[in-house]
Amino acid sequence: MSCFCSGTRGKDVGIESLGSNSKTKPKKASATSYSFRELATAARGFKEENLIGEGGFGKVYKGRLSTGQLVAIKQLRLDGESHQGNREFVTEVLMLSLLHHSNLVKLFGYCTHGDQRLLVYEYMAMGSLEQYLSEKNPLGWRNRLKIGVGAARGLQYLHCVANPPVIYRDLKSANILLDNNLHPKLSDFGLAKLGPVGDNTHVSTRVMGTYGYCAPEYAMSGKLTLKSDIYCFGVVLLELITGRKAMDVTRKQREQSLVAWARPYLSDRRKVSQIVDPLLEGRYPLRCLQNAIAITAMCLQEQPNLRPSINDIVVALEYLASESSEVVRHRARTPPRQSHSQSDTQSDTTN
Secondary structure (H helix, E strand, O other), X not given: OOOOOOOOXXXXXXXXXXXXXXXXXXXXXXXXEOOHHHHHHHOHHHOHHHEEEEEOOEEEEEEEOOOOOEEEEEEEOOOOOOOHHHHHHHHHHHHHHXXXXXXXXXXXXXXXXXXXXXXXEEOXXXXXXXXXXXXXXXXXXXXXXXXXXXXXXXXXXXXXXXXXXXXXXXXXXXXXXXXXXXXEEEOOOOOOEEOOOOOOOOEEOOOOOOOOOOOHHHHHHOEEOHHHHHHHHHHHHHHHHHOOOOEOOOOOHHHOEHHHHHHHHHOOOOOHHHHOOHHHOOOOOHHXXXXXXXXXXXXXXXXXXXXXXXXXXXXHHHHHHHHHXXXXXXXXXXXXOOOOOOOOOOOOOOO
């Protein structure tokens, strides 16, 4: 892997091959190098009013480049003893320079200047899914499915197209960004790992990630597999369905862990409506909800070999999304009846 050096905008950084297969030539990655002065000017001196997010390894600011383009600028916090921040920086440049998909956030460039490490991404106007849900924005059932499908497609690209496969390791609602059309993109690849190859079944690594999302077998053993990501994805689906956070210490103790609170409801089709986000106000097809709950429950199986592959998840969610859209179109064509049986349908939104 080549070193990253500070320089003026316009230089490229070459990185080892990733994402190619045996039938194609290795890809050469490149990421534009920006000067610290340019990025500091773009983010207006990294003032508080330009702050749009904060994570474990740094802050993210809204900025405008000299070209007029809006960007998100991540200023990483370096840990002098463990060098974790610098490792995250190198990993993220490596991953996002070589992996390209409509459901992965786009990296424009980077900056190294002294102890500064900055990353420049496309700006996602609606922020993260976590922010969107916590701010109680109205999010209809079809848009929740749309976000789930998009996030699954991004994960599918990492697991099935990238060669070797990539284990995301930090899939969570805070790392799913939304544009003006609520199109989701996975972001923050600093903890990503290349998956097992050949006869290997897992990657051994120290446990890192976010509490409330971490797969139980990974938390206990440090053995990381593609199925670890599937568990995280199940937690995200549960957040979309319930509107709750994965971990919420403001709730009663038995309700703080979303998975622990919801698990008794996941196996009883008669109770699933009790955990749905109240903001939906019952506007969803009940059968579609039950199927979404079933997919979520499979992702959250404690035994990793019982969890579905991401290919199966994408197929199932795409079917639910198309089915939900068809329900809305059918109702638009059908005159309202005097009464409806809740066992057949719930009202749905067009959002």
